[in-house]
Amino acid sequence: MGADMPDEELWRPRHECGICGVFGHGDAAKLVYFGLYALQHRGQESAGIAAGNGQGIVLRKAMGLVPDVFSEQTLQQLPGHLASGHVRYSTTGASSPGNVQPFMIRHRGMELTIAHNGNLVNSMTLHKRLEAEGAIFQTSMDSEIVLHLLARELVRHPLPEAIARALGQVRGAYSLLLMTKDSLMAVRDPGGFHPLCLGMLDNGAYVVASETCALDLIEARYLREIEPGELLIINREGLQSLHPWPPARRSFCIFEHVYFARPDSNVFGLNVYAARKRMGAMLAREAKIDADIVMPFPDSGNYAALGYAQASGIPLEFGMIRNHYVGRTFIQPSQSMRDFSVRVKLNPVRELLAGKRVIIVEDSIVRGTTGRSRVQSLRRAGAKEIHMVVSCPPTRYGCFYGVDFPSPKKLVASGNTIEGIRDYLGLDSLHYLSLEGLVEATGLPKEHFCLACFNNEYPVPPDTGLAKEALDEGRQPLSPGL
Ligand code: SF4
Numbered sequence: 304m305g306a307d308m309p310d311e312e313l314w315r316p317r318h319e320c321g322i323c324g325v326f327g328h329g330d331a332a333k334l335v336y337f338g339l340y341a342l343q344h345r346g347q348e349s350a351g352i353a354a355g356n357g358q359g360i361v362l363r364k365a366m367g368l369v370p371d372v373f374s375e376q377t378l379q380q381l382p383g384h385l386a387s388g389h390v391r392y393s394t395t396g397a398s399s400p401g402n403v404q405p406f407m408i409r410h411r412g413m414e415l416t417i418a419h420n421g422n423l424v425n426s427m428t429l430h431k432r433l434e435a436e437g438a439i440f441q442t443s444m445d446s447e448i449v450l451h452l453l454a455r456e457l458v459r460h461p462l463p464e465a466i467a468r469a470l471g472q473v474r475g476a477y478s479l480l481l482m483t484k485d486s487l488m489a490v491r492d493p494g495g496f497h498p499l500c501l502g503m504l505d506n507g508a509y510v511v512a513s514e515t516c517a518l519d520l521i522e523a524r525y526l527r528e529i530e531p532g533e534l535l536i537i538n539r540e541g542l543q544s545l546h547p548w549p550p551a552r553r554s555f556c557i558f559e560h561v562y563f564a565r566p567d568s569n570v571f572g573l574n575v576y577a578a579r580k581r582m583g584a585m586l587a588r589e590a591k592i593d594a595d596i597v598m599p600f601p602d603s604g605n606y607a608a609l610g611y612a613q614a615s616g617i618p619l620e621f622g623m624i625r626n627h628y629v630g631r632t633f634i635q636p637s638q639s640m641r642d643f644s645v646r647v648k649l650n651p652v653r654e655l656l657a658g659k660r661v662i663i664v665e666d667s668i669v670r671g672t673t674g675r676s677r678v679q680s681l682r683r684a685g686a687k688e689i690h691m692v693v694s695c696p697p698t699r700y701g702c703f704y705g706v707d708f709p710s711p712k713k714l715v716a717s718g719n720t721i722e723g724i725r726d727y728l729g730l731d732s733l734h735y736l737s738l739e740g741l742v743e744a745t746g747l748p749k750e751h752f753c754l755a756c757f758n759n760e761y762p763v764p765p766d767t768g769l770a771k772e773a774l775d776e777g778r779q780p781l782s783p784g785l
Contacts, residue, residue, distance in 0.1 A: 319497060321513040324386065324487050324511045331386035336373050339389075340520065342513055345392070350367065351403050352387070362416065374714050385415060394624075405418040406447060417479060418480040419479050420476075421496060423476075425474045429472065429473065452473070453671035463536055476497055476554075478492070488537070495571075497704075500569075510536050514564055514568035519567065530546070531553060555706065555751055560745060562667055578744055580613075581610060582610060583608060583611035589737060595661070597620070598659075622656050645676040651681055657685030661688065663689065670714065675729060
């Protein structure tokens with residue numbers, strides 16, 4: 304009997320999506336393929352690449368991981384000097400082949416593709432309006448709304464103005480790649496929720512990617528972040544930068560630094576590895592604990608654990624060893640094998656843990672179920688005391704901006720006290736990093752971040768449908784004014 308594995312990939316919030324585009328290289332699709340490979344952590348459900356050669360666009364996409372979707376043969380079917388790609392984990396819309404991105408439409412002889420990272424917060428209102436006006440939707444994705452809005456504006460306006468007018472009607476989080484047969488356009492929403500960066504290859508080709516780790520893999524030089532509220536148009540004439548929307552409050556998703564982004568990436572101008580280490584150091588300052596060893600549950604807490612150990616002077620050890628070859632499903636053993644699904648992934652080192660006072664450093668606690676089993680596993684391995692420090696505040700609220708948390712009712716911190724969570728996890732003590740400490744670790748001002756899943760202050764209010772849905776699901780009421 305196969306069973307879904309309740310490993311950290313399934314009990315943690317899901318990454319949103321990753322996007323990558325190249326303009327000006329004969330092997331554009333292959334470069335995008337490698338870029339998506341580097342961004343695989345941002346979405347494992349599906350992958351797609353659209354390629355243009357000045358004459359038309361070819362699109363290949365399917366459910367699965369990047370190397371499963373694309374072979375050498377598939378990539379040969381994607382010729383051209385520009386390409387854009389997408390890896391996805393669904394945050395809106397069902398998990399189905401019809402929702403795999405990029406999407407392509409044909410409008411009055413023009414082919415246009417879109418690849419979207421984020422989530423629109425007024426999608427229900429726009430969807431209803433567009434349907435009332437006669438639009439027929441082919442998917443359940445909010446990204447398709449952008450294409451419908453764009454098609455309407457293209458009737459009266461040239462492409463750059465049509466994009467500006469169409470996106471002027473949407474609200475929320477969107478890092479986008481749009482592509483015609485001869486132009487690549489990159490957009491970041493005015494709040495700049497999710498990252499998007501610009502790089503250049505040796506031959507002068509431009510690369511746009513969600514994270515800098517994609518630039519590194521294809522040896523592109525990092526040029527800069529695409530700015531919040533910026534529309535970049537890249538074509539044979541070069542690169543044009545427009546800021547067609549009114550400036551807005553910065554709303555960088557701080558969870559990118561806590562958990563989502565790869566540690567070798569620079570996000571919002573900061574290296575993720577260094578930021579996570581500083582979060583650990585902040586924790587050591589805020590939560591002083593007398594203990595023998597500091598350890599992460601690999602790999603999530605590794606960098607914060609290193610920061611905590613260096614700042615506290617307590618040695619860093621790896622008290623749990625990860626099996627890197629565990630797939631998503633496996634044969635369940637008999638009931639008597641307690642916590643099998645936890646131990647198959649992480650196994651404690653008994654000789655190291657026996658009789659020790661242990662500090663576990665975690666990057667976040669969401670549901671707490673897996674953490675609880677891991678703590679029990681450490682106890683059975685002989686740990687004398689188990690303390691946990693977490694490199695962010697309690698996650699109590701949901702996300703409307705493209706990050707898929709478990710149902711808020713299942714967030715262990717929702718409606719619970721720290722003492723209640725400590726008791727549930729079976730710990731001797733539990734400490735969360737303060738919101739101030741988290742922000743200080745980034746070195747950026749608090750006003751630059753979205754912190755809504757911690758403080759319930761949503762920088763871009765969702766439309767009434769989404770807000771009502773949240774309340775129906777038992778989430779905390781949204782901030783005043785929403
Ligand atoms: S609510 Fe949390 S996860 Fe969502 S964008 Fe804001 S900080 Fe990121």
